[in-house]
Amino acid sequence: MQPMSHxxxxxxxxxxxxxxxxxxxxxxxxxxxxxxxxxxxxSDPSSPTYPTLALTLRDRRSNLRASIETLEGRLDKASDVAHET
Incomplete structure (x- = not known):
């Protein structure tokens, strides 16, 4: 069994x-x-002629940024727990 710290x-x-x-x-x-x-x-996302591909990519980028924030929050919690032990 591996130690928890590992x-x-x-x-x-x-x-x-x-x-x-x-x-x-x-x-x-x-x-x-x-x-x-x-x-x-x-390059104006509010324009009706803004490329659909760019809109889709912007949504994907936004989702990835949200995922990054969530994962960074987990890292912060893990760091806090590591400093408590």
């Missing part, structure tokens, strides 16, 4: 890796949004 360290490392990957994906979506806006010659 599990916590492993879980924390996994969360850091996942958050890093999600940040990379957000950066890729930023580039894709910019490309869609350039191709559509419109």
């Amino acid at each position: 599990f916590n360290a492993s879980a924390t490392l996994h969360l850091h890796a996942l958050i890093s990957d999600l940040h990379w994906r957000v950066a890729m979506l930023d580039a894709d949004i910019q490309e869609a806006e350039l191709k559509g010659n419109n």
Whole structure:
């Protein structure tokens, strides 16, 4: 049976890796949004002619950012627990 501290360290490392990957994906979506806006010659999301692809990518990016915030919250809690022990 593994000690709890090893599990916590492993879980924390996994969360850091996942958050890093999600940040990379957000950066890729930023580039894709910019490309869609350039191709559509419109960078105003409130415009009726704003590219549908860019809107979809913006929604996906927003969801990823929310996931990042949730995971960072878990990291903060794990860090607090680690400092209590």
